[in-house]
Amino acid sequence: MPSAAERTRTLVQSTCSVLLVVPGLDPARAEPLLPDSRHVGPEGDVFLEFPANSPAVRAATHAQDDEVTAVLEITDVAPVSVPHRVRGRAWISGWLTCVPGIAGPGRMALRLEFGEAYVDDLWGAEDVEAEDFRDAVPDPLAAHEAELLQHLASSHDERMRALGGLLGERAAPAHRPDRPNAVPLALDRFGLRVRFIEGRGSCFDARFDFPEPVRDVTELRRALHTLFEAAAL
Template identity: 30%
Template sequence: MSEPTQSRPTEPDDAERARTLLAATSSALLSTIALDPPGTPFGSVVAHAGDDAGRPLLCLSDLAEHSRNLAADGRASLLVTDVGVGDPLDRARATLLGVVTRLDGAAAAAALERYRAAHPHAGFTGFHDFRMYRLDVTAVRFVGGFARMSWVDAAAYAAARPDPLLAHRDGILDHMNSDHADALVDISRVLGGQPDAESALMTGVDRYGFDVHVTGPGGAGATARIPFGATADTPGEVRDALVRMARHARPVEE
Protein backbone atom coordinates (compact mmCIF):
# COMPACT_ATOMS: atom_id res chain seq x y z
CA MET A 1 0.00 0.00 0.00
CA SER A 2 1.38 3.43 -0.90
CA GLU A 3 2.08 6.06 1.73
CA PRO A 4 -0.94 8.31 2.36
CA THR A 5 -0.50 11.72 0.78
CA GLN A 6 -1.34 13.52 4.02
CA SER A 7 1.65 11.93 5.78
CA ARG A 8 4.11 13.50 3.37
CA PRO A 9 5.62 16.89 4.25
CA THR A 10 3.71 19.78 2.71
CA GLU A 11 6.25 22.48 3.54
CA PRO A 12 9.81 22.81 4.87
CA ASP A 13 10.37 22.51 8.61
CA ASP A 14 12.14 25.31 10.45
CA ALA A 15 15.54 23.59 10.26
CA GLU A 16 15.26 23.50 6.46
CA ARG A 17 14.02 27.08 6.38
CA ALA A 18 16.99 28.25 8.45
CA ARG A 19 19.48 26.37 6.24
CA THR A 20 17.85 27.84 3.12
CA LEU A 21 17.95 31.33 4.58
CA LEU A 22 21.68 31.07 5.31
CA ALA A 23 22.31 29.81 1.77
CA ALA A 24 20.18 32.58 0.25
CA THR A 25 21.97 35.45 2.01
CA SER A 26 25.47 36.85 1.71
CA SER A 27 25.66 39.22 4.67
CA ALA A 28 24.53 39.09 8.28
CA LEU A 29 24.77 40.73 11.68
CA LEU A 30 27.53 39.24 13.82
CA SER A 31 27.12 39.86 17.55
CA THR A 32 30.14 39.39 19.80
CA ILE A 33 30.89 40.21 23.45
CA ALA A 34 32.77 43.49 23.60
CA LEU A 35 36.02 44.05 25.42
CA ASP A 36 35.24 47.74 25.79
CA PRO A 37 32.86 48.40 27.44
CA PRO A 38 33.33 44.90 28.90
CA GLY A 39 30.49 42.46 28.35
CA THR A 40 28.48 44.76 26.10
CA PRO A 41 26.83 43.11 23.04
CA PHE A 42 28.63 44.38 19.93
CA GLY A 43 27.00 44.05 16.50
CA SER A 44 28.72 44.36 13.14
CA VAL A 45 27.80 43.55 9.55
CA VAL A 46 29.84 40.75 7.97
CA ALA A 47 29.79 38.74 4.78
CA HIS A 48 29.45 34.99 5.16
CA ALA A 49 29.44 31.66 3.37
CA GLY A 50 28.36 28.26 4.68
CA ASP A 51 29.85 24.78 4.82
CA ASP A 52 28.05 21.46 4.27
CA ALA A 53 26.72 21.47 7.84
CA GLY A 54 25.41 25.02 7.59
CA ARG A 55 28.19 26.47 9.74
CA PRO A 56 28.85 30.11 8.79
CA LEU A 57 32.31 30.86 7.45
CA LEU A 58 33.69 34.35 8.00
CA CYS A 59 36.76 36.17 6.71
CA LEU A 60 37.67 38.74 9.36
CA SER A 61 40.44 41.28 9.78
CA ASP A 62 42.72 41.18 12.80
CA LEU A 63 42.08 44.92 13.12
CA ALA A 64 38.32 44.61 13.48
CA GLU A 65 36.63 45.03 16.86
CA HIS A 66 34.73 41.76 16.43
CA SER A 67 38.00 39.86 15.87
CA ARG A 68 39.46 41.30 19.06
CA ASN A 69 36.28 40.37 20.91
CA LEU A 70 36.32 36.81 19.56
CA ALA A 71 39.96 36.32 20.57
CA ALA A 72 38.89 36.90 24.19
CA ASP A 73 35.49 35.14 24.10
CA GLY A 74 34.34 33.06 21.14
CA ARG A 75 30.66 33.09 22.05
CA ALA A 76 28.68 34.83 19.32
CA SER A 77 25.53 34.84 17.22
CA LEU A 78 24.83 35.52 13.57
CA LEU A 79 21.50 37.00 12.45
CA VAL A 80 20.47 36.32 8.84
CA THR A 81 17.27 37.80 7.46
CA ASP A 82 15.20 37.60 4.31
CA VAL A 83 15.77 40.60 2.08
CA GLY A 84 12.20 40.59 0.74
CA VAL A 85 9.83 43.54 0.53
CA GLY A 86 7.14 44.72 2.91
CA ASP A 87 7.16 44.79 6.69
CA PRO A 88 10.63 43.69 7.88
CA LEU A 89 9.08 42.18 11.02
CA ASP A 90 7.04 39.82 8.86
CA ARG A 91 10.10 38.46 7.02
CA ALA A 92 11.89 35.24 7.89
CA ARG A 93 15.05 35.46 9.97
CA ALA A 94 17.30 33.12 11.89
CA THR A 95 19.72 33.74 14.74
CA LEU A 96 22.52 31.16 14.83
CA LEU A 97 24.11 30.85 18.25
CA GLY A 98 27.44 29.20 18.96
CA VAL A 99 31.17 29.60 19.33
CA VAL A 100 33.45 31.14 16.71
CA THR A 101 36.89 29.67 16.20
CA ARG A 102 39.75 30.76 13.97
CA LEU A 103 40.69 28.14 11.39
CA ASP A 104 44.20 27.11 10.44
CA GLY A 105 45.89 24.87 7.88
CA ALA A 106 43.76 22.72 5.61
CA ALA A 107 40.52 23.75 7.35
CA ALA A 108 41.28 27.42 6.72
CA ALA A 109 42.19 26.74 3.09
CA ALA A 110 38.95 24.82 2.46
CA ALA A 111 36.90 27.53 4.16
CA LEU A 112 38.62 30.24 2.14
CA GLU A 113 37.81 28.40 -1.09
CA ARG A 114 34.13 28.28 -0.17
CA TYR A 115 34.15 31.90 0.91
CA ARG A 116 35.73 33.06 -2.34
CA ALA A 117 33.18 31.06 -4.33
CA ALA A 118 30.39 32.88 -2.48
CA HIS A 119 32.14 36.27 -2.73
CA PRO A 120 34.24 36.23 -5.92
CA HIS A 121 34.88 39.98 -5.81
CA ALA A 122 36.09 40.09 -2.21
CA GLY A 123 39.69 41.08 -2.89
CA PHE A 124 40.44 41.54 0.79
CA THR A 125 40.62 37.75 1.26
CA GLY A 126 44.22 37.90 0.08
CA PHE A 127 45.30 40.53 2.59
CA HIS A 128 47.77 39.37 5.23
CA ASP A 129 45.65 40.49 8.21
CA PHE A 130 42.47 38.59 7.23
CA ARG A 131 41.78 35.14 8.72
CA MET A 132 39.11 32.50 8.26
CA TYR A 133 36.69 31.80 11.11
CA ARG A 134 33.80 29.38 11.59
CA LEU A 135 30.73 29.59 13.80
CA ASP A 136 30.03 26.17 15.31
CA VAL A 137 26.27 26.29 15.77
CA THR A 138 24.83 25.17 19.12
CA ALA A 139 21.23 26.34 18.57
CA VAL A 140 19.09 28.30 16.11
CA ARG A 141 16.17 30.61 16.75
CA PHE A 142 14.00 30.75 13.64
CA VAL A 143 11.28 33.33 13.12
CA GLY A 144 9.10 32.91 10.05
CA GLY A 145 7.13 36.12 10.56
CA PHE A 146 4.37 37.10 12.94
CA ALA A 147 3.31 34.27 15.28
CA ARG A 148 5.73 31.72 13.74
CA MET A 149 8.88 30.95 15.67
CA SER A 150 10.77 28.03 17.16
CA TRP A 151 14.07 26.85 18.58
CA VAL A 152 15.94 24.46 16.26
CA ASP A 153 18.55 22.22 17.85
CA ALA A 154 22.00 21.97 16.39
CA ALA A 155 21.65 18.36 15.21
CA ALA A 156 18.43 19.07 13.29
CA TYR A 157 19.96 22.17 11.74
CA ALA A 158 23.12 20.33 10.64
CA ALA A 159 21.10 17.42 9.20
CA ALA A 160 18.80 19.67 7.17
CA ARG A 161 19.67 20.89 3.70
CA PRO A 162 18.93 24.13 1.86
CA ASP A 163 16.01 23.92 -0.52
CA PRO A 164 17.33 22.53 -3.85
CA LEU A 165 15.10 24.94 -5.79
CA LEU A 166 16.68 28.02 -4.21
CA ALA A 167 18.73 28.99 -7.28
CA HIS A 168 15.72 28.47 -9.57
CA ARG A 169 13.01 30.03 -7.39
CA ASP A 170 12.82 33.45 -9.07
CA GLY A 171 12.76 31.91 -12.54
CA ILE A 172 9.92 29.54 -11.61
CA LEU A 173 7.88 32.38 -10.10
CA ASP A 174 8.42 34.65 -13.10
CA HIS A 175 7.54 31.90 -15.58
CA MET A 176 4.36 30.79 -13.82
CA ASN A 177 3.07 34.30 -13.16
CA SER A 178 3.88 35.56 -16.65
CA ASP A 179 2.94 32.55 -18.79
CA HIS A 180 0.57 30.37 -16.76
CA ALA A 181 -1.62 32.72 -14.74
CA ASP A 182 -4.79 30.93 -15.86
CA ALA A 183 -3.45 27.55 -14.73
CA LEU A 184 -2.62 29.04 -11.31
CA VAL A 185 -6.22 30.19 -10.95
CA ASP A 186 -7.53 26.72 -11.86
CA ILE A 187 -5.15 25.00 -9.45
CA SER A 188 -5.99 27.46 -6.67
CA ARG A 189 -9.72 26.86 -7.13
CA VAL A 190 -9.59 23.07 -7.20
CA LEU A 191 -6.52 22.16 -5.13
CA GLY A 192 -5.93 25.26 -3.04
CA GLY A 193 -9.31 25.56 -1.39
CA GLN A 194 -10.05 28.88 -3.10
CA PRO A 195 -13.13 28.18 -5.29
CA ASP A 196 -13.86 31.90 -5.83
CA ALA A 197 -10.36 32.82 -7.03
CA GLU A 198 -10.38 35.22 -9.98
CA SER A 199 -6.61 35.74 -10.14
CA ALA A 200 -3.63 34.04 -8.53
CA LEU A 201 -0.01 35.04 -8.02
CA MET A 202 2.63 32.47 -7.10
CA THR A 203 4.61 34.07 -4.27
CA GLY A 204 6.89 31.23 -3.18
CA VAL A 205 8.00 27.76 -4.19
CA ASP A 206 10.07 25.01 -2.61
CA ARG A 207 10.55 21.29 -3.02
CA TYR A 208 7.29 20.49 -1.21
CA GLY A 209 4.90 22.89 -2.92
CA PHE A 210 4.12 26.53 -3.55
CA ASP A 211 2.35 29.55 -2.07
CA VAL A 212 -0.19 31.71 -3.88
CA HIS A 213 -1.98 34.95 -3.19
CA VAL A 214 -5.44 34.86 -4.74
CA THR A 215 -7.92 37.63 -5.38
CA GLY A 216 -11.64 36.93 -5.36
CA PRO A 217 -14.87 38.87 -5.90
CA GLY A 218 -14.67 42.50 -4.87
CA GLY A 219 -10.90 42.33 -4.59
CA ALA A 220 -10.89 40.13 -1.49
CA GLY A 221 -7.47 38.57 -1.00
CA ALA A 222 -6.35 35.29 0.52
CA THR A 223 -3.25 33.10 0.63
CA ALA A 224 -2.99 29.36 0.11
CA ARG A 225 -0.32 26.69 0.43
CA ILE A 226 -0.61 24.04 -2.29
CA PRO A 227 1.59 20.92 -1.89
CA PHE A 228 2.99 19.02 -4.86
CA GLY A 229 2.15 15.69 -3.23
CA ALA A 230 5.71 14.43 -3.80
CA THR A 231 8.99 16.29 -3.51
CA ALA A 232 10.23 18.17 -6.58
CA ASP A 233 13.96 18.80 -6.38
CA THR A 234 14.57 20.17 -9.89
CA PRO A 235 12.83 22.68 -12.17
CA GLY A 236 11.87 19.77 -14.42
CA GLU A 237 10.18 17.96 -11.55
CA VAL A 238 8.36 21.17 -10.60
CA ARG A 239 7.14 21.53 -14.18
CA ASP A 240 5.90 17.94 -14.25
CA ALA A 241 4.08 18.41 -10.93
CA LEU A 242 2.42 21.63 -12.07
CA VAL A 243 1.35 20.08 -15.39
CA ARG A 244 -0.29 17.20 -13.49
CA MET A 245 -2.00 19.63 -11.16
CA ALA A 246 -3.25 21.82 -14.00
CA ARG A 247 -4.65 18.79 -15.84
CA HIS A 248 -6.38 17.63 -12.70
CA ALA A 249 -7.84 21.09 -12.10
CA ARG A 250 -8.97 21.52 -15.69
CA PRO A 251 -9.56 18.12 -17.35
CA VAL A 252 -9.55 17.98 -21.10
CA GLU A 253 -13.14 17.68 -22.31
CA GLU A 254 -13.95 14.65 -24.45
Protein backbone atom coordinates in the same frame (compact mmCIF):
# COMPACT_ATOMS: atom_id res chain seq x y z
CA MET B 1 6.57 19.80 5.22
CA PRO B 2 10.24 20.66 5.63
CA SER B 3 11.54 20.44 9.18
CA ALA B 4 12.66 23.51 11.11
CA ALA B 5 16.27 22.39 10.70
CA GLU B 6 15.89 21.98 6.94
CA ARG B 7 14.28 25.39 6.61
CA THR B 8 17.03 27.04 8.64
CA ARG B 9 19.78 25.23 6.76
CA THR B 10 18.19 26.32 3.47
CA LEU B 11 18.12 29.95 4.62
CA VAL B 12 21.77 29.87 5.69
CA GLN B 13 22.90 28.46 2.35
CA SER B 14 20.63 30.65 0.21
CA THR B 15 21.04 34.24 -0.96
CA CYS B 16 19.04 35.65 1.97
CA SER B 17 20.27 38.76 3.72
CA VAL B 18 22.41 37.98 6.77
CA LEU B 19 23.91 40.08 9.52
CA LEU B 20 26.39 38.98 12.17
CA VAL B 21 25.70 40.61 15.53
CA VAL B 22 28.61 40.63 17.97
CA PRO B 23 27.97 42.05 21.46
CA GLY B 24 30.01 45.18 22.04
CA LEU B 25 30.11 46.19 18.39
CA ASP B 26 27.91 49.00 17.11
CA PRO B 27 24.81 47.40 15.48
CA ALA B 28 24.07 50.66 13.68
CA ARG B 29 27.18 50.06 11.56
CA ALA B 30 25.77 47.00 9.85
CA GLU B 31 27.89 47.02 6.70
CA PRO B 32 31.14 45.74 8.26
CA LEU B 33 29.19 42.81 9.75
CA LEU B 34 27.80 41.51 6.46
CA PRO B 35 29.76 38.38 5.54
CA ASP B 36 30.99 38.05 1.96
CA SER B 37 30.21 34.33 1.91
CA ARG B 38 28.94 31.60 4.17
CA HIS B 39 28.73 27.83 4.26
CA VAL B 40 27.99 25.08 6.76
CA GLY B 41 30.71 22.66 7.81
CA PRO B 42 30.31 18.90 8.37
CA GLU B 43 29.78 19.40 12.11
CA GLY B 44 27.06 21.99 11.63
CA ASP B 45 29.21 25.05 12.32
CA VAL B 46 28.68 28.09 10.08
CA PHE B 47 31.76 29.51 8.36
CA LEU B 48 31.69 33.18 7.43
CA GLU B 49 34.23 35.11 5.36
CA PHE B 50 35.06 38.75 6.11
CA PRO B 51 37.77 41.25 5.17
CA ALA B 52 40.71 40.77 7.53
CA ASN B 53 40.21 44.25 9.01
CA SER B 54 36.52 43.70 9.76
CA PRO B 55 35.36 44.53 13.30
CA ALA B 56 34.09 40.98 13.63
CA VAL B 57 37.51 39.57 12.77
CA ARG B 58 39.23 41.95 15.19
CA ALA B 59 36.83 40.96 17.96
CA ALA B 60 37.45 37.25 17.39
CA THR B 61 41.22 37.73 17.08
CA HIS B 62 41.63 39.62 20.33
CA ALA B 63 39.22 37.51 22.36
CA GLN B 64 40.41 35.64 25.39
CA ASP B 65 39.59 31.93 25.74
CA ASP B 66 37.78 31.97 22.37
CA GLU B 67 34.53 32.98 24.01
CA VAL B 68 33.16 35.62 21.68
CA THR B 69 29.42 35.13 21.45
CA ALA B 70 27.63 36.14 18.26
CA VAL B 71 24.28 35.81 16.53
CA LEU B 72 23.74 35.31 12.82
CA GLU B 73 20.48 37.01 11.83
CA ILE B 74 18.89 35.87 8.56
CA THR B 75 16.03 37.65 6.79
CA ASP B 76 14.18 35.97 3.92
CA VAL B 77 12.40 38.38 1.55
CA ALA B 78 10.16 37.20 -1.28
CA PRO B 79 11.81 37.75 -4.70
CA VAL B 80 8.50 38.90 -6.20
CA SER B 81 6.38 41.98 -5.57
CA VAL B 82 3.78 41.00 -2.99
CA PRO B 83 2.27 42.48 0.18
CA HIS B 84 4.20 41.57 3.34
CA ARG B 85 7.36 40.50 1.50
CA VAL B 86 9.29 39.20 4.52
CA ARG B 87 8.76 35.44 4.40
CA GLY B 88 10.74 34.54 7.47
CA ARG B 89 13.63 35.10 9.84
CA ALA B 90 16.12 32.85 11.56
CA TRP B 91 18.68 33.36 14.30
CA ILE B 92 21.73 31.19 14.97
CA SER B 93 23.72 31.95 18.10
CA GLY B 94 27.05 30.50 19.16
CA TRP B 95 30.72 31.20 19.65
CA LEU B 96 32.96 32.96 17.15
CA THR B 97 36.59 32.01 16.40
CA CYS B 98 39.05 32.77 13.62
CA VAL B 99 40.05 30.01 11.20
CA PRO B 100 43.29 31.15 9.51
CA GLY B 101 44.48 29.75 6.22
CA ILE B 102 41.24 28.92 4.41
CA ALA B 103 40.32 32.37 3.07
CA GLY B 104 42.10 34.31 0.35
CA PRO B 105 44.60 37.16 0.82
CA GLY B 106 43.29 40.03 2.90
CA ARG B 107 40.41 37.94 4.17
CA MET B 108 39.63 35.81 7.20
CA ALA B 109 37.20 32.96 7.82
CA LEU B 110 35.27 32.96 11.07
CA ARG B 111 33.61 29.88 12.51
CA LEU B 112 30.33 30.30 14.33
CA GLU B 113 30.08 27.22 16.51
CA PHE B 114 26.41 26.28 16.62
CA GLY B 115 24.83 26.88 20.02
CA GLU B 116 21.12 27.25 19.35
CA ALA B 117 18.82 28.45 16.60
CA TYR B 118 15.27 29.62 16.06
CA VAL B 119 13.25 30.03 12.87
CA ASP B 120 10.05 32.02 12.38
CA ASP B 121 8.68 31.71 8.86
CA LEU B 122 5.64 30.83 6.75
CA TRP B 123 5.52 27.39 8.36
CA GLY B 124 5.59 28.64 11.94
CA ALA B 125 8.06 29.35 14.74
CA GLU B 126 10.30 26.58 16.08
CA ASP B 127 13.57 25.95 17.88
CA VAL B 128 16.31 24.11 16.01
CA GLU B 129 18.52 21.51 17.68
CA ALA B 130 22.23 21.38 16.87
CA GLU B 131 22.20 17.74 15.72
CA ASP B 132 19.18 18.33 13.48
CA PHE B 133 20.82 21.36 11.89
CA ARG B 134 24.04 19.42 11.30
CA ASP B 135 22.22 16.56 9.57
CA ALA B 136 19.70 18.69 7.60
CA VAL B 137 19.93 19.02 3.83
CA PRO B 138 19.03 22.32 2.09
CA ASP B 139 16.06 22.25 -0.24
CA PRO B 140 17.22 21.20 -3.74
CA LEU B 141 15.23 24.02 -5.37
CA ALA B 142 16.67 26.80 -3.20
CA ALA B 143 19.26 27.92 -5.76
CA HIS B 144 16.56 28.24 -8.45
CA GLU B 145 13.61 29.45 -6.37
CA ALA B 146 13.93 33.19 -7.03
CA GLU B 147 14.19 32.76 -10.80
CA LEU B 148 11.32 30.26 -10.88
CA LEU B 149 8.99 32.45 -8.82
CA GLN B 150 9.77 35.49 -10.94
CA HIS B 151 9.05 33.50 -14.09
CA LEU B 152 5.73 32.22 -12.76
CA ALA B 153 4.73 35.72 -11.67
CA SER B 154 5.64 37.43 -14.94
CA SER B 155 4.70 34.80 -17.53
CA HIS B 156 1.94 32.66 -16.03
CA ASP B 157 -0.47 35.10 -14.43
CA GLU B 158 -3.59 33.36 -15.74
CA ARG B 159 -2.39 29.96 -14.61
CA MET B 160 -1.64 31.34 -11.15
CA ARG B 161 -5.11 32.89 -10.90
CA ALA B 162 -6.69 29.63 -12.04
CA LEU B 163 -5.25 27.90 -8.96
CA GLY B 164 -7.93 29.71 -6.97
CA GLY B 165 -10.41 27.31 -8.52
CA LEU B 166 -8.90 24.54 -6.40
CA LEU B 167 -9.82 26.38 -3.22
CA GLY B 168 -13.58 26.09 -3.51
CA GLU B 169 -15.48 28.96 -1.93
CA ARG B 170 -12.34 30.50 -0.41
CA ALA B 171 -11.42 32.15 -3.72
CA ALA B 172 -13.69 33.58 -6.40
CA PRO B 173 -14.51 31.12 -9.22
CA ALA B 174 -12.27 31.31 -12.26
CA HIS B 175 -14.99 32.70 -14.55
CA ARG B 176 -15.62 35.74 -12.36
CA PRO B 177 -13.75 38.98 -13.13
CA ASP B 178 -13.28 39.78 -9.43
CA ARG B 179 -11.17 36.72 -8.63
CA PRO B 180 -8.13 37.72 -6.60
CA ASN B 181 -4.67 38.27 -7.98
CA ALA B 182 -2.39 35.31 -7.33
CA VAL B 183 1.33 35.75 -6.73
CA PRO B 184 3.69 32.77 -6.28
CA LEU B 185 5.24 33.34 -2.88
CA ALA B 186 7.42 30.35 -2.07
CA LEU B 187 8.53 27.13 -3.70
CA ASP B 188 10.18 24.03 -2.27
CA ARG B 189 10.41 20.36 -3.05
CA PHE B 190 7.07 19.69 -1.36
CA GLY B 191 4.92 22.28 -3.13
CA LEU B 192 4.02 25.83 -4.11
CA ARG B 193 2.69 28.56 -1.83
CA VAL B 194 0.59 31.31 -3.44
CA ARG B 195 -0.56 34.62 -1.97
CA PHE B 196 -4.04 35.60 -3.18
CA ILE B 197 -4.57 39.38 -3.06
CA GLU B 198 -8.15 40.54 -2.76
CA GLY B 199 -9.67 44.02 -2.84
CA ARG B 200 -8.62 46.72 -0.39
CA GLY B 201 -5.26 45.10 0.18
CA SER B 202 -6.46 42.01 2.03
CA CYS B 203 -4.75 38.75 1.18
CA PHE B 204 -4.45 35.12 2.16
CA ASP B 205 -2.03 32.30 1.43
CA ALA B 206 -2.76 28.87 0.01
CA ARG B 207 -0.44 25.90 -0.18
CA PHE B 208 -0.53 23.50 -3.16
CA ASP B 209 1.33 20.31 -2.35
CA PHE B 210 2.90 18.14 -5.05
CA PRO B 211 1.88 14.47 -5.24
CA GLU B 212 5.39 13.61 -4.06
CA PRO B 213 8.53 15.64 -3.26
CA VAL B 214 10.56 16.70 -6.29
CA ARG B 215 14.30 16.27 -6.49
CA ASP B 216 15.26 18.75 -9.21
CA VAL B 217 13.94 21.32 -11.67
CA THR B 218 12.96 18.67 -14.21
CA GLU B 219 10.68 16.93 -11.73
CA LEU B 220 9.39 20.33 -10.62
CA ARG B 221 8.26 21.19 -14.15
CA ARG B 222 6.26 17.97 -14.31
CA ALA B 223 4.71 18.61 -10.89
CA LEU B 224 3.70 22.17 -11.86
CA HIS B 225 2.25 20.94 -15.14
CA THR B 226 0.10 18.44 -13.24
CA LEU B 227 -0.99 21.16 -10.81
CA PHE B 228 -1.97 23.60 -13.56
CA GLU B 229 -3.84 20.86 -15.42
CA ALA B 230 -5.88 20.12 -12.29
CA ALA B 231 -6.72 23.82 -11.93
CA ALA B 232 -7.86 24.02 -15.55
CA LEU B 233 -10.48 21.26 -15.18
